[in-house]
Amino acid sequence: MCGIVGYVGKTDATDFLLQGLYRLEYRGYDSAGISLMRDDGLLERRRSVGRISNLESLVRSSPVQSRIGIGHTRWATHGGATVANAHPHYGGHSEHGGLSDLALVHNGVIENYQELKHELLMEGYSFQSETDTEVISHLLHQAICKNRLSGTFEEGSPVSHADALRQVLVRLRGTYGVVVMFHGKPDFLLAAKCGSPLVIGVGQGEQFIASDPAPLYGRTDKVITLVDHQIAIITSRTIQVIQRDTGTVQPSIQVLSQGEDSHSCDGHAHYMHKEIYQQPEAIRNALRGRLDRDNATAKLGGLNLTASQMRNIERLVLTGCGTSWHSALIGEYMIEQIARMPVEVEYASELRYRNPPVDKQTLVFGITQSGETADTLAALREMQRKGHPSLAICNNIGSSIAREADGGIYLHAGPEIGVASTKAFTSQVVVLGLLALYFGRMRHLSFEAGLGWIDALEGLADQVEIALETENQIKELAWELKDATNVLYLGRNYLFPAALEGALKLKEISYIHAEGYPAAEMKHGPIALVDEHTPSVFLISKGLVYDKIMSNLQEVKARGGPVIAVTDSMDSQLEKLADRVILVPSVAEPLQPIVSIVPLQLLAYHIALLRGCDVDKPRNLAKSVTVE
Numbered sequence: 328m329c330g331i332v333g334y335v336g337k338t339d340a341t342d343f344l345l346q347g348l349y350r351l352e353y354r355g356y357d358s359a360g361i362s363l364m365r366d367d368g369l370l371e372r373r374r375s376v377g378r379i380s381n382l383e384s385l386v387r388s389s390p391v392q393s394r395i396g397i398g399h400t401r402w403a404t405h406g407g408a409t410v411a412n413a414h415p416h417y418g419g420h421s422e423h424g425g426l427s428d429l430a431l432v433h434n435g436v437i438e439n440y441q442e443l444k445h446e447l448l449m450e451g452y453s454f455q456s457e458t459d460t461e462v463i464s465h466l467l468h469q470a471i472c473k474n475r476l477s478g479t480f481e482e483g484s485p486v487s488h489a490d491a492l493r494q495v496l497v498r499l500r501g502t503y504g505v506v507v508m509f510h511g512k513p514d515f516l517l518a519a520k521c522g523s524p525l526v527i528g529v530g531q532g533e534q535f536i537a538s539d540p541a542p543l544y545g546r547t548d549k550v551i552t553l554v555d556h557q558i559a560i561i562t563s564r565t566i567q568v569i570q571r572d573t574g575t576v577q578p579s580i581q582v583l584s585q586g587e588d589s590h591s592c593d594g595h596a597h598y599m600h601k602e603i604y605q606q607p608e609a610i611r612n613a614l615r616g617r618l619d620r621d622n623a624t625a626k627l628g629g630l631n632l633t634a635s636q637m638r639n640i641e642r643l644v645l646t647g648c649g650t651s652w653h654s655a656l657i658g659e660y661m662i663e664q665i666a667r668m669p670v671e672v673e674y675a676s677e678l679r680y681r682n683p684p685v686d687k688q689t690l691v692f693g694i695t696q697s698g699e700t701a702d703t704l705a706a707l708r709e710m711q712r713k714g715h716p717s718l719a720i721c722n723n724i725g726s727s728i729a730r731e732a733d734g735g736i737y738l739h740a741g742p743e744i745g746v747a748s749t750k751a752f753t754s755q756v757v758v759l760g761l762l763a764l765y766f767g768r769m770r771h772l773s774f775e776a777g778l779g780w781i782d783a784l785e786g787l788a789d790q791v792e793i794a795l796e797t798e799n800q801i802k803e804l805a806w807e808l809k810d811a812t813n814v815l816y817l818g819r820n821y822l823f824p825a826a827l828e829g830a831l832k833l834k835e836i837s838y839i840h841a842e843g844y845p846a847a848e849m850k851h852g853p854i855a856l857v858d859e860h861t862p863s864v865f866l867i868s869k870g871l872v873y874d875k876i877m878s879n880l881q882e883v884k885a886r887g888g889p890v891i892a893v894t895d896s897m898d899s900q901l902e903k904l905a906d907r908v909i910l911v912p913s914v915a916e917p918l919q920p921i922v923s924i925v926p927l928q929l930l931a932y933h934i935a936l937l938r939g940c941d942v943d944k945p946r947n948l949a950k951s952v953t954v955e
């Protein structure tokens with residue numbers, strides 16, 4: 328996924344573009360660039376690989392005063408992380424004297440770019456990059472030239488430029504969020520959206536464009552969210568939105584909740600550390616106003632299905648990616664145990680193509696922090712196409728999935744900036760717990776059992792605060808594990824998905840290979856991996872399968888494997904067998920993953936620090952994967 332910014336208005340564009348890119352850096356950080364316009368109307372470009380700070384140094388060393396500009400931070404899809412592939416990309420043709428007739432930035436993937444590129448090459452266009460984006464730039468230049476020749480292009484008219492862009496966009500297959508500026512046209516920008524988000528910040532004599540609201544904080548609280556197949560003509564004082572098939576539309580302006588500025592670390596060294604510590608508050612926010620003691624159930628306002636419709640639901644499908652798929656697994660166990668409803672968990676990237684037989688009484692939930700994950704969006708669209716109500720459990724208000732779903736439940740966890748998901752994961756599990764209560768009380772769950780579940784949910788945040796107190800112990804453990812090359816995370820029942828999540832945290836920010844596994848499955852092969860260099864982290868709770876997992880721990884110990892136990896109860900056997908014991912509070916078994924994951928989040932964080940990794944922006948990753 329990439330980040331886009333744009334500015335047109337009364338002040339110099341550079342500061343907003345750079346600050347905006349810093350705030351979008353979590354969306355991708357292979358390379359970055361901005362384009363500005365000189366007083367003589369010529370377009371200038373500054374591009375660099377790596378972090379935005381590299382770009383800022385370049386821009387500050389050769390500044391361009393300009394009241395219009397666009398910028399981009401890249402997560403490479405086509406072509407490596409090089410300056411040549413960095414956006415903005417110019418559109419132009421040497422034969423038409425086009426040094427740089429236009430500059431364009433793009434977020435998304437154009438699936439038919441090869442055939443379009445071939446057509447342009449045949450027409451004499453040359454390419455300076457390997458990107459799909461450059462195809463859009465040259466196609467737009469080509470369309471403008473053709474419209475000029477046919478006499479349908481009015482030189483100074485923004486609408487003529489928008490019409491040429493429309494002609495290009497209808498030829499693209501795939502997803503895009505694009506912003507374009509034109510040589511010698513200092514008064515307007517064009518923006519267009521299909522599949523990759525774009526918002527327009529409405530200012531006083533200035534307008535701001537961004538991939539999400541993050542860059543707008545402190546600039547404006549009024550925002551227009553473009554929807555698919557819309558083009559916007561943006562000047563310093565006006566915003567005209569054109570729906571591809573119906574013409575000009577009146578856009579609605581939403582007001583951003585300014586709230587706390589989520590783009591500061593508030594004294595923490597990293598966003599990830601801040602967000603790990605925000606989990607108690609996030610859990611309280613997820614529960615706020617949703618626990619109904621009078622009826623011993625959950626109040627979930629956004630499901631948009633009547634009680635009788637919900638009563639007729641016989642089966643759930645939970646779908647998501649990465650960490651969101653892990654929370655879905657915990658949701659499966661919860662809902663099946665508490666509501667006695669069959670639940671299927673599907674990787675969204677599989678569900679969208681697997682075409683499973685799904686009966687009419689099935690309700691689908693897409694689980695997503697960002698609300699922009701391409702596979703999850705596509706899976707929901709596929710299930711909607713088949714007529715299944717498809718809801719979202721989502722953190723990002725106003726995101727594509729939140730808008731397209733038939734309803735849903737917001738996490739209210741606040742913006743999660745660190746690429747490694749933490750507070751969103753625990754909040755997702757809490758929301759799934761509310762869903763289990765809701766469905767359970769529609770079926771067999773007694774009033775008394777419902778109250779017990781409400782008590783367990785209400786007490787959770789305080790228990791997570793206690794789990795955070797393990798950090799000093801974890802720092803010591805991180806020293807011991809920082810040079811490991813492979814770590815196993817083992818759990819059973821509810822703690823098996825937590826083991827998967829703990830392994831993912833370590834992999835994605837420390838680059839150490841780690842594998843989550845059902846503890847009982849080790850003896851069916853993976854135990855061959857165990858030796859004195861392969862630590863195993865066991866997640867243990869004094870529950871249904873305690874004795875079984877202690878046997879699994881002994882099997883690993885007997886083969887010389889170092890054992891770390893994250894457990895909610897200590898006993899002499901564990902004290903004797905485990906090399907390290909991290910004690911966490913004991914909570915209702917279905918909620919234990921939320922407490923037991925905290926030391927694993929901190930462990931991944933501290934190991935990554937000791938290894939000199941970039942905790943908030945790990946290599947090769949982006950916060951939300953809006954490409955397939």
Ligand code: AGP
Pocket residue numbers: 647648649650651694695696697698699700703746747748749831835949950951952
């Ligand atoms: C989580 O730590 C990862 N960054 C990643 O697996 C993430 O959970 C996944 O890409 C899904 O993102 P979403 O929840 O925003 O849809």
